[in-house]
Amino acid sequence: MMDNKLFFTYLIVMAGVTYLVRTVPLLIFRKKIENRFIKSFLFYMPYAVLGSMTFPTIIYSTGDMISGIIGMLVGAVLAFKNKSLMTVAAAACIAALAVKLIMMI
Amino acid sequence: MTIKQGMKDGIPIALGYHSVSFTFGLMAVAGGLKVWQAVLISAANLTSAGQLAGLDIMLASGSMAEMALAQFIINLRYSLMSIAVSQKADESMTVPARLGIGFGITDEIFALAVGQHETLGRRYMTGLIITPFIGWTLGTLMGAVLGSILPSFVVDALGIALYAMFLAIIIPPVRVDIKVAAVILISAALSCIRYYTPLKGVISSGFTIIIASIAASTVGALLFSKENK
Numbered sequence: 001m002m003d004n005k006l007f008f009t010y011l012i013v014m015a016g017v018t019y020l021v022r023t024v025p026l027l028i029f030r031k032k033i034e035n036r037f038i039k040s041f042l043f044y045m046p047y048a049v050l051g052s053m054t055f056p057t058i059i060y061s062t063g064d065m066i067s068g069i070i071g072m073l074v075g076a077v078l079a080f081k082n083k084s085l086m087t088v089a090a091a092a093c094i095a096a097l098a099v100k101l102i103m104m105i
Numbered sequence: 106m107t108i109k110q111g112m113k114d115g116i117p118i119a120l121g122y123h124s125v126s127f128t129f130g131l132m133a134v135a136g137g138l139k140v141w142q143a144v145l146i147s148a149a150n151l152t153s154a155g156q157l158a159g160l161d162i163m164l165a166s167g168s169m170a171e172m173a174l175a176q177f178i179i180n181l182r183y184s185l186m187s188i189a190v191s192q193k194a195d196e197s198m199t200v201p202a203r204l205g206i207g208f209g210i211t212d213e214i215f216a217l218a219v220g221q222h223e224t225l226g227r228r229y230m231t232g233l234i235i236t237p238f239i240g241w242t243l244g245t246l247m248g249a250v251l252g253s254i255l256p257s258f259v260v261d262a263l264g265i266a267l268y269a270m271f272l273a274i275i276i277p278p279v280r281v282d283i284k285v286a287a288v289i290l291i292s293a294a295l296s297c298i299r300y301y302t303p304l305k306g307v308i309s310s311g312f313t314i315i316i317a318s319i320a321a322s323t324v325g326a327l328l329f330s331k332e333n334k
Contacts, residue, residue, distance in 0.1 A: 002163065007142055013169050014159045015149035017176040018183075023207030025187040027200065033192055037326050042189045044288045044325035045318060046216055047278070049182050050271045051292035052317035053154075053212070056300050058268035063261035071262075075269035079276035085213075086117035092269030093124070097262035104258070 062096045066103065071096035106223065111232020117270075118213045119240025124266040125153055126241045129160070130248025131260060136164045140249040147245035151211060151238060153267060154314075155179045178312050185318070186215040195224040202227040209234030216274045284329040292321035 033039060059068040075092035083091075126147055133143035138160075150156050158175050161167075187210050191203075198206070206227070214233055218225055252260065279286040295317035299308055308316070 002137070007138075007163070009169065010159070010163050010172060011146060011149060013172045014146070014155070014176055017173050018150050018152060018155055018180050019208055021177060021180045022183045022187055022210045023204060025184045026191050026203045026207045026210070029188045029191045030194075033188075036330050039192075040326035040330040041322045042185070042192065044285070044322040045185050045189065046212075046219065047275050047285050047289050048292040048318040048321035048325070049185075049314060050212060050216070050275050051289035051321065052296035052314050054268050054271040054275070055293035056297050058265065058272075061264040061268050063258075063264065067262065068265065071265040071269065072272070075265070075272045076276060079269075079273040080280065082277050083273065084117055085270050085273045086120050088273035089117075089121045089124075089266045089269045092265045092272075093262055096265050097259065100258045100262055 062100070064100070064103075067096040067099035070099045106221075106226060106229035108228040108232035108235075111229040111234075112236045113232075114217060115214070115233045115236030118217065118237040121213070121266050121270045122237050122241040123244035123247075124263040126244035127248035127252070128260060128264060129153070129156055130245035130250075131252030132157075133160055133245075134249045134252065136160060138163075140246070143249040144242060144246050148238075148242045151209060151241055152180060152183075158309075175309075178309070178315065181315050182212075182318060183210050183215075186210050186212075186219075189219055190215065190225060190230075193219060193221075193225045195226050197227040198225070198230075199227070202230075206230045206234065209238065211237065213237070213270060213274070284325065287329070288321045288325040291324055292317045295320060 033042070058072050059065055062068045062071060071092040074095040075088050078088045078091050129147065130140075130143045133146065134140060138146075146156055146159070150159070155176050158179055159172060162172050162175060187207060190206075190210060191198075194203075209230075214237060218230065218233060221229075275285075275289055279289065296313055299305060299313045299317075
């Protein structure tokens with residue numbers, strides 16, 4: 001078991017770096033950016049981040065590929081139909097759960 | 106926009122976070138941390154990938170330098186998001202407000218914030234952070250306490266929640282803007298290349314996100330620059 005002093009040292013380093021990474025740019029970049037390249041870059045960036053975070057990890061996120069792929073397909077179809085974040089997430093979980101239950105039979 | 110509107114918009118994120126952080130609480134306690142330690146990590150960090158990597162480093166007794174570098178690399182994408190939020194901020198975003206709101210920049214909160222047509226104010230952003238923060242922290246507590254009771258296949262199935270939320274964020278814009286689809290495809294392809302080749306042993310998942318995101322956004326900005334955005 002880790003002692004409290006060590007735990008808090010880890011916690012402070014971990015949370016401190018995470019906080020600075022988020023906050024320093026928010027303090028520094030206060031003027032409107034006019035550069036067209038940078039504007040376009042920033043427009044595309046969140047989609048790129050989520051794209052690389054989601055694929056291919058999503059198909060392994062439930063512990064087995066079959067329920068992962070089915071869950072992904074259900075989520076993708078509902079997302080394409082503009083359903084809310086919560087509906088999409090819940091439906092993907094239920095689909096993955098259903099597949100797992102069927103495979104247990 | 107009011108703090109109430111922000112809190113309301115944050116509810117779907119909070120519910121998604123709840124199930125994801127549930128898994129984090131479960132893993133932290135299974136690894137040997139106490140319940141209060143798991144909850145404190147979530148309350149202080151509010152980030153999924155960074156916390157999972159941090160937990161691994163703690164449990165493996167890694168050095169503080171390794172911890173700092175891992176968090177820096179995995180969470181560097183938040184720097185880019187903070188710059189984008191800063192571009193949309195109105196005059197209510199004073200220095201103290203930015204010091205507080207900076208804490209709550211996450212992938213989902215960011216995506217929701219920059220998706221707004223209006224400028225971003227202090228009150229709306231505060232609300233948008235509060236509800237997911239509660240969901241994330243409470244979910245960790247519940248996972249840490251209740252995780253051992255739930256059957257593992259239920260816990261496994263919940264693992265897709267966060268990624269499904271990502272789909273709900275990135276797919277709708279694709280319908281109206283094929284250029285966004287191209288950028289997502291490039292980024293996802295780079296991530297897959299790393300995953301299915303020996304590069305997996307060389308490049309960490311956090312660093313992959315940074316490389317793929319910067320490369321795909323650069324291609325997007327060079328080939329299909331936005332006229333006025």
